[in-house]
Amino acid sequence: xxxxxxxxxxxxxxxxxxxxxxxxxxxxxxxxxxxxxxxxxxxxxxxxxxxxxxxx
Numbered sequence: 001x002x003x004x005x006x007x008x009x010x011x012x013x014x015x016x017x018x019x020x021x022x023x024x025x026x027x028x029x030x031x032x033x034x035x036x037x038x039x040x041x042x043x044x045x046x047x048x049x050x051x052x053x054x055x056x
Contacts, residue, residue: 002056005038006048012036014043015056 001018005011012032022028025044032038038046 002051002053003032003043003047004049004051005032005036005041005046009049009051010037011048012038012041015053017056018054 001016002009002013003016004013012034013036014030014032014034016022022030025042028043030043032041032043032046
C-alpha cells in the first residue's frame with residue numbers, strides 16, 4: 001500500500017509492503033520519505049490518500 005501525504009495521490013509517499021501492518025502509526029515513527037510536499041513528516045494523521053499497489 002502506498003500512503004500519500006496529499007489527496008489525489010500527490011505529495012510525498014511511503015510504502016507498506018503486503019502483509020506488514022502498523023497498528024499504531026503514532027508509535028511507529030514512520031515518515032514520508034519520497035521527494036514532495038510532506039517529505040520527512042511523520043505519517044501519523046497526515047495520510048491524504050492511498051493506493052493499493054503490488055510493488056513500490
